Amino acid sequence: MKEHGPDPTAKVEKAIQESVLEANKLFDEVLARRDRADATRNALGVLQRFKFLFSLPVSIERNIRKGDYDVVINDYARAKNLFSNTDVAIFKKVLVEVEQRISRLREILHSKLQDMPSTLEEQKKIIRNLVNLEATGDPAWDGISCHSTFISQRLTSCRDEHIAAEIAAGEDTSKTSKSGLQSTPLSHKFGKSTKNNNNSQPQEWLSSVPQRVLFVEELTQIVSNRFPDLWKLGQAYFSGELNVRVEPSRQAQFKRMVLTTIELFSGLLRAAVLPHTLDRMSIQRQTYGTWPSQGMEGVGPWLPRCLRYVRSTYSSLIRLDLPGEALDIVAILIFDLRVHCMSTLFQQASEHVKSLHKMETWKIEFDSKHGGITALPSQFESKVQEVVQLVKESVLLGEHRETPLLENSNAQRELSALVQGLLLSFSQSLEILASSNEAMMQENHSTAVSQLIGSPAIYRGREKESSGPAWEQKLLTTLSNCQYTAKVVLPHLSELFTRYGFPSPTLPIATATNALSVLDRRILEIYLEQKSDPLVGTIEPSMYLGRFDWDTRQKPTDIRPYAKEIIANMIGVHAEVHRVSPNLVSCVLTQIVETVAEELSRLMSCVTRFSVEGNQQARADIQAVQETVRLFTTPTAQSFFDEALEAIPPLPSTADMNFVCQGCKGHLAQVSRPHATAADGLRGY
DSSP states (O other): OTTTOSOHHHHHHHHHHHHHHHHHHHHHHHHHHHHHHHHHHHHHHHHHHTHHHHTHHHHHHHHHHHTOHHHHHHHHHHHHHHHTTOOOHHHHHHHHHHHHHHHHHHHHHHHHHHSSSOOHHHHHHHHHHHHHTTOSSOHHHHHHHHHHHHHHHHHHHHHHHHHHHHHHHHHHHHHHHHHTOOOOOOOEETTEEOTTOOOHHHHHHHHHSOHHHHHHHHHHHHHHHHHHHHHHHHHHHHTTTTOOOOOTTHHHHHHHHHHHHHHHHHHHHHHHHOGGGSOTTSTTHHHHOOOOGGGGTTTGGGHHHHHHHHHHHHHHHHHTTOOHHHHHHHHHHHHHHHHHHHHHHHHHHHHHHHTGGGGOOOOOEEETTTEEEOSHHHHHHHHHHHHHHHHIIIIISOOTTOOOGGGSHHHHHHHHHHHHHHHHHHHHHHHHHHHHHHHHHHHHOOOOOOTTTSSOGGGTTGGGOOSSOOHHHHHHHHHHHHHHIIIIIHHHHHHHHHHTTOOOOHHHHHHHHHHHHHHHHHHHHHHHHHHHHHHHHTHHHHHTTTSOOTTOOSOOOSOOHHHHHHHHHHHHHHHHHHHHOGGGHHHHHHHHHHHHHHHHHHHHHHOOOOOHHHHHHHHHHHHHHHHHTGGGOOHHHHHHHHHHHHTSOOOSOHHHHHHHHHHHHHHHHHHHTTTHHHHHHHHTO
């Protein structure tokens, strides 16, 4: 320093340092503001860059409220892809909030999955959403279980509603019958009130429909509408459409679920309309419910409608391609329902036919071939044709995957018994008519009195009848109806059954024909008893009227009054029978002639002594009667006439015999004038 002097740079250096200090003092605030700006700029850049993540919690909340679950799921998947492995604390904090909201969404979706009813597409969408949200458990199987449970609950609640409605209806009817007031019809369907419904006509119609029929309709609708969704959801589950892992045991569980639902459906229907097909002691019997015992009376006419409902449901199940085991349950139900429907329809028809006697008007229609008949046989034929057509259309014709009814031996036997019962019911109706006429005869019965000494026996009791045909005409008309049915109607019905595809009713027709034949004989016996006994009973009193003796010396000039009375009574019976049915004349008169001939034979054999005049008189009387009724004289009657003539001693001369013949012919000519038609009919002219 001594050599060169002081360092000139020291001052410069100091000045520079001081300048730097002064400069820093001047720009510190500017630089600080710049750093703050850079930091802010960087933070805003980060926020802008990760705006999606930071706004995601609020966005999820908003979209959940709006129901835009697909948007939430897409945003959640995007966030997980971008930030699932981040170590940034703020990102982790935001993701925790997102997971909380997603967890709440899972709960909402699971609740919606259990909220029924729901459509198949809605359920599939909820399941897919839960799968995409990585929900725990098996949401697809949960949905299937919920759907199955809902169907079962709906079926049982439907049963309870209608059972309660039927019980209430029965109580209302009971109260009304006690009070003597008219019953107010039910104004609800399916057990629900319809107070606000102003349309009274549907209400009246519904009130006339039995609750069990309404139950069948609603139950089949539930299965038709809800079960296909359950089946399709299960198929989507097992086919992988729902993107879930399928456990091997689920297949058997789902099959059991399907079978349980179908069995419940079948059991509920059986309990309502086929209770006799259920085992009362089975465990499941209580599950199906117990209907009031008196509710089946009005169901019969509605069974074809019930069958249509069940068949419609069966068709919808067939289209689903269900396992054969499930379809067989419904197929057996339909078969039993068809048999029951057939049985009920025939039984109802039998009851209707059995009560046809109440509809008898006794208006006789004359047929040139079969004589006089009423409308009763044609009404019987029409009713049988009606039920046969109905049974064929609703029961006999099997639909897809149904067992042909007539291929079952038990069904064939029951059908034969039902047809036989239906055909026999008409003979029972005719028998009621015959019995009522017999009772009328007993009521009007009076002791037979000869027309020679009182009112004609053949017309006894007529004075008591005020209007309508006499009992004789009613009885003969019933007999004519009986024969017409056996000869005409039953052959027509045999052809009818064959034409409609029924088995040939050989045994039922034969049984019905035999029953009509038995009834025919019984009616004829009643008529003959009421006609023959009085007619025969008057012969002996009339024969000895005026203390007549066959040992008389009075020369005969005409046949005696008793013989005229016999002929007149015969003519009366002939006219009476011919007026109703000419076909009955022969069978009636032949037996009456036999009875009269037997009585004449008895009376002649009791005579102890004949004079020549008495001999001539007796022969003339008997031959006049015999000649008058010769057309209806059977070998038996002829033998009685011969015995009567043999009981009379032979005439001593041919002249005496000629006198008898001339007297007989003269009387026949006399009889023919006032009673030409009837007398000719008796003699066969």
